[in-house]
Amino acid sequence: MKAAGRKRRKVCPTMEEKAQKKTATEASRAAEEEKVKKRTAVKASARQCHREGMESGSTLGDIEDFSADDAQRIRAALLRWYDVHRRVLPWRTANSGGIRGNGEEGKEVDQERAYAVWVSEMMLQQTRVQTVIAYYNRWMDKWPTVHHLASASQEEVNEVWAGLGYYRRARFLLEGAKSIVQEGEFPRTASELRKVRGIGDYTAGAIASIAFNEAVPAVDGNVVRVISRLKAISANPKKSTTVKGIWKLASQLVDPLRPGDSNQAMMELGATLCSTTTPGCSACPISEACLALSLSRSSGSTDVTDYPSKVAKTKQRHDFAAVCVVQLTEGSDEESLRGRNNNDVLLLVKRPEEGLLAGLWEFPTVLLDEEVIDVGTRRKIVDKYLKELFHINLKEICNVILREDVGKYVHIFSHIRLHMHVELLILKLEGDLRQFSENIQCTSAWKCVDGKSMKNMGLTSGVRKVYNMIQDYKKQQLLQCPMLSLRKKCKSSI
Numbered sequence: 071m072k073a074a075g076r077k078r079r080k081v082c083p084t085m086e087e088k089a090q091k092k093t094a095t096e097a098s099r100a101a102e103e104e105k106v107k108k109r110t111a112v113k114a115s116a117r118q119c120h121r122e123g124m125e126s127g128s129t130l131g132d133i134e135d136f137s138a139d140d141a142q143r144i145r146a147a148l149l150r151w152y153d154v155h156r157r158v159l160p161w162r163t164a165n166s167g168g169i170r171g172n173g174e175e176g177k178e179v180d181q182e183r184a185y186a187v188w189v190s191e192m193m194l195q196q197t198r199v200q201t202v203i204a205y206y207n208r209w210m211d212k213w214p215t216v217h218h219l220a221s222a223s224q225e226e227v228n229e230v231w232a233g234l235g236y237y238r239r240a241r242f243l244l245e246g247a248k249s250i251v252q253e254g255e256f257p258r259t260a261s262e263l264r265k266v267r268g269i270g271d272y273t274a275g276a277i278a279s280i281a282f283n284e285a286v287p288a289v290d291g292n293v294v295r296v297i298s299r300l301k302a303i304s305a306n307p308k309k310s311t312t313v314k315g316i317w318k319l320a321s322q323l324v325d326p327l328r329p330g331d332s333n334q335a336m337m338e339l340g341a342t343l344c345s346t347t348t349p350g351c352s353a354c355p356i357s358e359a360c361l362a363l364s365l366s367r368s369s370g371s372t373d374v375t376d377y378p379s380k381v382a383k384t385k386q387r388h389d390f391a392a393v394c395v396v397q398l399t400e401g402s403d404e405e406s407l408r409g410r411n412n413n414d415v416l417l418l419v420k421r422p423e424e425g426l427l428a429g430l431w432e433f434p435t436v437l438l439d440e441e442v443i444d445v446g447t448r449r450k451i452v453d454k455y456l457k458e459l460f461h462i463n464l465k466e467i468c469n470v471i472l473r474e475d476v477g478k479y480v481h482i483f484s485h486i487r488l489h490m491h492v493e494l495l496i497l498k499l500e501g502d503l504r505q506f507s508e509n510i511q512c513t514s515a516w517k518c519v520d521g522k523s524m525k526n527m528g529l530t531s532g533v534r535k536v537y538n539m540i541q542d543y544k545k546q547q548l549l550q551c552p553m554l555s556l557r558k559k560c561k562s563s564i
């Protein structure tokens with residue numbers, strides 16, 4: 071039997087079919103023309119923006135708003151991309167599948183989500199996602215809700231935060247948690263959230279949109295980069311008029327039905343594809359709308375990375391400090407030098423409650439007016455400081471076992487390069503540690519920490535670095551030296 075229909079017979083199209091085909095062809099031609107028209111408009115607009123921006127260093131006054139259609143297209147493309155490509159991060163999964171709504175249960179879920187977003191956003195400022203994940207998980211294990219956090223001490227919070235830097239953020243989290251608990255719950259709008267100490271425009275926008283579905287933007291550095299490129303904005307991104315304009319543009323791209331996802335999609339694009347130096351434009355879901363890309367294709371002299379324009383960094387200040395790691399021992403000289411005496415402790419002093427690294431623990435440190443190269447001069451300065459700090463001549467209650475210069479370490483803060491000259495001072499107590507504590511009257515808070523606790527406690531990265539320097543020094547130098555030669559090195563004016 072011949073397979074029916076295997077050989078197709080030519081069938082003459084009916085009048086109706088012909089008409090349908092014609093309509094389809096015309097529609098596709100119209101769509102193509104529309105596409106070309108749009109592309110030309112984008113290029114013209116890009117050239118215009120570029121001309122105006124580059125030639126006059128223009129502000130955002132020259133930049134048009136997104137048209138309703140463009141905004142809709144960008145929002146939809148971003149959300150489609152985000153649904154597929156978003157990274158799985160612990161704060162994104164925190165109660166994200168929970169019930170939302172006006173019921174008590176829904177409210178609780180929103181509150182927990184707000185807390186998760188708040189903590190993560192505070193941690194993510196100036197810190198890489200990969201670093202934040204471990205800190206975030208530890209934090210949430212210890213303080214799973216804002217109520218738990220509100221009852222913590224600053225000391226505990228600093229411990230968990232230690233190493234993340236920008237310690238003011240940890241302070242703000244604790245102060246904010248206390249005020250939120252006092253008021254009863256997280257405010258649900260960006261404008262109310264801004265009233266909480268330490269919550270700025272960006273964090274307020276992130277919490278309000280992600281946890282409470284408010285259609286407000288959240289503009290961080292990633293969003294500034296994406297919008298500057300979308301609109302080829304060459305104005306200084308730090309200028310208040312530019313910042314204001316970018317917030318306005320960002321608000322036009324917030325999806326009213328999914329504001330949280332919409333904001334996160336924009337941030338995610340900036341953090342992954344639309345990176346500072348190597349944007350992946352070929353995979354970008356909104357490349358069709360990107361003026362910077364269009365401009366870079368039509369002009370060989372510009373690149374998408376020209377946007378946003380680079381702002382000269384403020385010059386870093388150079389500060390100098392003498393750091394004295396004081397080790398107190400009750401045991402024999404050799405045990406102390408070889409780190410075998412478990413009773414040995416290191417002296418830590420608390421920094422003032424205001425200013426840089428406020429309220430954090432450090433080794434005794436003296437800020438110097440200028441770089442002091444001469445070891446003897448530095449020692450005199452340190453000795454004077456220790457005398458003033460403890461109101462006692464340490465020489466009277468201690469014997470110096472070792473005093474050695476360990477080296478220099480430069481710790482970099484955002485605006486300061488702190489050059490630390492580090493020395494190790496091992497003191498043998500005349501009596502025991504309890505007696506020592508009774509004998510001294512310290513002008514600041516201080517504590518003695520043994521080696522084991524030191525390893526586990528939360529320390530700022532600067533203090534941790536100094537501690538590691540001391541450990542390395544002991545391992546590499548001290549243990550190889552005969553005891554006598556070391557003793558000869560010990561000169562102290564204490």
Ligand code: SF4
Nearest residue numbers: 344351354357360374
């Ligand atoms: S096309 Fe390139 S430059 Fe433009 S938004 Fe996308 S990744 Fe960024």
